[in-house]
Amino acid sequence: MGAGGGGANLPALRSHNAALVLDLLRTAGEAGISRLELAARTGLTPQAVSKITARLRAEGLAAEAGRRASTGGKPATVLRLVPAAAYAIGLHLDRDELTAVLLDLAGERVAVRRAPLDLGAGAEPVLSAAQAEIAALLAAGRTGSRAGAGGDSGAGEGGDSGAGADGAPDAPGAPDAPGAPGAPDVPSGPGTPAPTVPTAPTVPTVPTTPDILGVGVAMPGPLDHLAGTPGRVTGFPEWDGFPLREELERRLGLPVVLDKDTNAAALGLALRPDAPGSFAYVHLGTGLGAGLVLGGAVLRGGRTGAGELGHQTVQLDGPPCDCGGRGCLEALCLAALARGDLAEAARVLGTGAANLVRLLDIDRVLLGGRAVLAAPDAFARGAREVLAALALPTPVDVVGPRDTVAEGAAHLILAPVFGK
Template sequence: MNRGSGETRGGVNLPALRGYNEALLLDLLRGAGPSGLGRAELAARTGLTPQAVSKIMVRLGAEGLVAEAGRAASTGGKPRTLLRLVPGARHAVGVHLDRDELRAVRVDLAGAVVSESAGPLDFGAGPDAVVEAVVRAVLRVCDPAGPPLLGVGVAAPGPLDHRAGVMGRVTGFPRWEGFPLREVLEGRLGLPVLLDKDTNAAAAAVPRATPPAAPATAPGPPPVPGPAPAAAASGPAPGSPVPGSGPAPGSVSVPGSGSASAAGSGSAPGSVPGSGSASALGSDPAPGSDPAPGSDPAPGSDPAPGSAAGSGPAPGSGSAKAGGSAAAPSGPGPDPTPGSAAGSGPAPGSGSAKAGGSATAPSGPGPDPAPGSAASAPGASVYLHVGTGLGAGLCLNGEVYRGARSAAGEFGHQVLQLDGPPCRCGARGCAEVLCLAAVARGDLAEAARILGEGAANLVALLDVERVFLGGRVVAAAPEVFVAGVRAVLVARVLTQPPPTVALAATGVAEGAAELTLAPFFGRA
């Protein structure tokens, strides 16, 4: 996701890894915002040579992805040219399927919403009706004259299989079990589609979008009481991406789905373009400054500082554009990104090379993430969602944690009261049934306290450092929920300081779009 100003990710100077280097630089520019960065700073942060950075910037400028942001203040020589990301050069769509509502957004490369649509949805009406609703919503938010679309992210209730893109036995909606939602939507939309659990989508986006929160300080409440009647359940689990081919018979032509850098030509969804003729962005020929664009280093002649020439991309890199297949790092990798079929091709995170030769990825750990990004947040964070159900999305060591069976995050189905009221999952006394029962009777303070008890269990188990709250119930009384959860954590935490508690600054649909953007910036 978004990188901050202290970025130190390592670049690799091999033509075979052009796509990775482009994604790396685009991600740095995204984190810098409108003020931009100079070539020398980009080179210093990545380990690429200034010549390599200049050539990449020329290519990206020719594709409309990068533009000049002005000149930096002079420190004795010619003022440096600053470069910035052009957010409107590509867009992505995010869709949130709730049990009774559908919300769709179109976002730019900075994650800003440029179009949105929301309306009622009957998830229980079954797959066919919901697919039609999604297609209509995507068409409503798209612009026929707009920039290319990188893909569509769909966040749905779980459980579901993130890797296969197949729905599971959604609590209360057994008709969905085994439905290949991702494949069906790709056929209808003619775009790459990513399917994930609603809470995972939100968890992936909130660390990037949410400013730091103050640590909890309020006094703690008494233990959870034994509640009342049952309410609707919300079991979640993850989903995945797969390449999107062109429209199939009966498919819908989505505006903007034409020549995107990621859609269509065999590139993974969100993969960075790297061809086309160069049009020079302002060069900095002053002594000690960035060399002029076009002074392309000879292939393999620019080893990154501290790395062996010819080494491959760091784990978690984007797809390589030229020169053979990049060998995957050893050990299990992250979930496949949109456009890569699970279990085929290079290991997730290693990137795929497009033409002759081969490049081996380094076996050691990847470079340090930047402050302020989801991946940079040390330790663990959790997103807690209270809506028609109760769920959680986990970020552990900067990555969304889905579990080996895509079933992580069933936060609402932890038992808080033995022999309590029955839950629709089949158990009794689950956090979800207790919390939603309190909401139903109008006792939001009690609902917040129950949510806090469940959060405290997660904090004790995983040493979670940041707790983000979201969902329509939280949005209706944000102060009540933040204060209630914070009070429980202060009372129960065994190690000081207690975790921070804050409202999520972005919605689930925005998170689904962010997951679709991630591969474009070299994120898994």
């Protein structure tokens, strides 16, 4: 990543009209788009478009992509987005794994790192691990290595950091693994004030430059998207009220946005060119949840509580769930997975999907998450059978890649640049 790009403080990135133009440049891709086409599709005057594109070019966000033959007059100059002008980091804090990705301005993956994580180890080891992986991610991105379709930054298939979820050793220079002996715990419990966590001196400094727009963080809910604080994460109540966004901003020196893992994934999927207008992204990994998109926008709810699919009660006298309820979809689905009953897990997942279809009349159900991607055909078939038995014609598809949540987290930073 060079120094010639832009940054979060660029005036061009704060303009609504510039965002409209940037979005059209993004969707046009390498082929580019002319100023006259930009004016026609935005409703802006040609003069306004010329001023905006001149500013975008001066800031390094746009460049000429050649000329297009004209039916009359001189050939039109075609402009394109400059993907290397700016970057965003996406961080997925799962219950047992951390994934960090670096996306360029066009949303293409540049680098990725993964490491084992114990979300229940407390804020200090989790945030130290995140800080170390982000520093390593940026170092990898600056080597000039570029990921293609599915390409990653590290050695080996998937480009993991050497600290993979399979128990491989931590990356050099990383802090002690979360949950390791000597890792400090964060006090928790009713009445316990949210702790202020000091920066661990052994954690590598994150090399920030103006071309890094910020860090999007996705983690299990519930949480408060606006306040930037987790709630009582199912199974890990010690995170309740912790100032995660504020603390990461202090450590990293970058803007941070926090959202639920399912919302982040749904946002990234909604930005794809072929995205349906309304859909549910149903994620089954270490937990079960849903990201909801209605009218092209993510539905979070006033308290970021929308999409808690896993904690719908479907069996009044069912097994207890870590959320405090009984007979929750998540508890039933994870129990079926634990005993190796894929058909039952898919049936439970399909039941939750059917509930969403009946409630919201969505166009499509998209399945994802680690458990689904391990057996995509079984889950897609099981969910489709449940919907078909209820005469619900909504299509069901499995979506990837594995890092959908982490990439969606990066889009928490990128999407506002394009007015999304």
